[in-house]
Amino acid sequence: MPATTGERTTGSRLAWLDVLRGVAALCVVFDHAGSFLPGRISAAVNQWFNPGEYGVFVFFLISGYIVPASLERKGSVRTFWVSRIFRLYPLYLLAVGLALVLYAVHAGALNSEGSDPVKSVLSQMLMMSNVLAGQNLPNVVWSLSYEMIFYLVLTALFMARIHRRSSRYALGFAVAAVAIGGLLPQAYFTNNVANPRVIALVADMVVLTGLAFAVALRGVPRFLGAVLAALVGLTLLAFNGTWLSPWEALSILALMFTGTMLYRAVQGQYPWRAAIAVAVTVLGLAIVSGLWHEGGGFYGPWQRSWIITFLLAGLTFGTGLALRNVRWPRFLTWLGLISYSVYLLHPALLEVYGHLAWTSAHYSLWPQLLVLASFLAILIAVCSLTYLFVERPMQDVGRRLARRLDARFGPDRPPGRVLAVPAPALAGPAHSDG
Numbered sequence: 001m002p003a004t005t006g007e008r009t010t011g012s013r014l015a016w017l018d019v020l021r022g023v024a025a026l027c028v029v030f031d032h033a034g035s036f037l038p039g040r041i042s043a044a045v046n047q048w049f050n051p052g053e054y055g056v057f058v059f060f061l062i063s064g065y066i067v068p069a070s071l072e073r074k075g076s077v078r079t080f081w082v083s084r085i086f087r088l089y090p091l092y093l094l095a096v097g098l099a100l101v102l103y104a105v106h107a108g109a110l111n112s113e114g115s116d117p118v119k120s121v122l123s124q125m126l127m128m129s130n131v132l133a134g135q136n137l138p139n140v141v142w143s144l145s146y147e148m149i150f151y152l153v154l155t156a157l158f159m160a161r162i163h164r165r166s167s168r169y170a171l172g173f174a175v176a177a178v179a180i181g182g183l184l185p186q187a188y189f190t191n192n193v194a195n196p197r198v199i200a201l202v203a204d205m206v207v208l209t210g211l212a213f214a215v216a217l218r219g220v221p222r223f224l225g226a227v228l229a230a231l232v233g234l235t236l237l238a239f240n241g242t243w244l245s246p247w248e249a250l251s252i253l254a255l256m257f258t259g260t261m262l263y264r265a266v267q268g269q270y271p272w273r274a275a276i277a278v279a280v281t282v283l284g285l286a287i288v289s290g291l292w293h294e295g296g297g298f299y300g301p302w303q304r305s306w307i308i309t310f311l312l313a314g315l316t317f318g319t320g321l322a323l324r325n326v327r328w329p330r331f332l333t334w335l336g337l338i339s340y341s342v343y344l345l346h347p348a349l350l351e352v353y354g355h356l357a358w359t360s361a362h363y364s365l366w367p368q369l370l371v372l373a374s375f376l377a378i379l380i381a382v383c384s385l386t387y388l389f390v391e392r393p394m395q396d397v398g399r400r401l402a403r404r405l406d407a408r409f410g411p412d413r414p415p416g417r418v419l420a421v422p423a424p425a426l427a428g429p430a431h432s433d434g
Contacts, residue, residue: 014066015328015336016321016323016326017066018328018334018335018336019335019336020058020316021335022335024339025342026055026335026342027055027058028051028343029346030051031050031052031053032346033350046305047301048304049305049308049312053309054316057310057313058313058317059143060255061258061259063150064259071155071163076412077158077215078405078412080155081151081211082398082402083395083398086398090390091345091386091390092144092344094344094345094386094390096124096138098345098348099138102351107351108348110135118197120134122204123200126207127141127144128148128233128236129142129145130142130146132190132203133187133199138344141344142243146237149233149234149236149253152207152230152232153234155211155229156226156229158226159226160227164269166258166261166264166270167278170257170258170278171254171281173250173251173254174251174289175285177247177251177285177286180246181245181247181251181293182245182289182292182293184246184247185246186242187240188240189239189240190242203236206229206232207229207233210224210226210229210232211229213225213226215412237249245294248289248290251286259317261275261278261279262279266321279314279318287306287307287310291307335380341382341383341386342379342380346379349378
């Protein structure tokens with residue numbers, strides 16, 4: 001579920017985030033490439049933890065660490081959203097387009113999205129398919145729904161000048177995951193409204209209108225617009241998630257704000273002792289919420305996997321944070337730069353591989369590993385090209401457009417004092433920053 005910053009300074013103070021993003025993306029690929037893996041290897045891994053969820057949880061922590069910092073550094077809601085659009089949408093549209101092409105040549109599926117194209121477009125338009133009854137095309141974009149909701153909430157908090165209380169928000173969402181995460185309904189609006197298109201259409205229009213107010217207007221209207229868009233996002237997260245339970249959705253927001261809090265500790269804005277205590281508490285509450293609300297007791301294969309997956313994601317991020325001043329090999333940081341492409345495009349390449357006779361045959365261990373190695377080599381090569389010729393150029397376009405808008409309409413600064421974030425602290429790419 002990654003996105004990139006576009007700040008190309010591999011080897012900088014944030015190169016460790018590149019390494020984490022690369023590892024996380026490869027774990028998601030590993031989870032989805034099960035048919036090309038030796039059964040004993042995938043079984044040995046999956047009996048202990050879920051590599052796909054682990055990778056996505058690491059991405060969420062990274063997003064929380066870097067996205068708010070980017071918004072604060074820019075100090076501009078307009079610039080933030082322009083950069084978001086040009087960082088996320090070009091590759092997202094490419095991934096959707098590839099899925100459509102593969103479907104047209106009978107080499108892929110649309111996850112039933114072709115049965116109602118209007119609803120599909122409405123649910124996918126704002127990357128919020130997982131809370132608007134969409135089927136996630138491609139299948140990995142479910143995580144972008146929660147990224148977008150995080151952006152909406154962050155924008156409202158920034159406009160209200162209460163965005164620095166990250167530890168409170170992390171604890172608040174974690175407590176909510178335990179207290180009410182099992183009581184909230186799934187897909188409530190979708191299941192109780194005759195036409196799901198109406199829900200998607202209304203949600204899209206309200207969010208777009210709220211963002212337009214937040215970006216283009218001044219004073220109270222822009223603040224109300226940001227709050228309205230955030231409330232719609234939170235309402236959909238709490239009441240209209242599809243296959244992700246409310247307790248897990250709330251835990252995801254808790255993870256993101258935990259990442260933000262740790263960023264503030266690194267910047268000297270929050271005491272380290274309190275930050276560590278809050279981070280441990282949030283991880284503990286998220287684990288408890290899963291054990292409590294998922295049912296089936298407190299010990300079993302799923303429970304063991306959930307505990308290890310969540311703890312491992314937290315430990316991975318903590319280790320990266322502790323080693324943030326280490327100089328990493330360029331190959332590892334390059335994997336981080338292309339991680340958004342790896343994340344979004346690997347399902348399409350898996351579809352292609354699945355239709356090739358030589359990849360679907362049953363081989364012994366070493367030929368299977370060679371098939372997997374060829375898949376990874378091709379994937380990295382393709383994603384390097386999409387990063388160089390799609391992601392990076394469009395990020396540059398977004399920056400130029402933001403500068404032109406500032407020159408035309410003046411700097412977009414909310415009322416009140418915004419604490420500046422030193423630019424060098426944000427010099428590296430991250431999972432989905434600005």
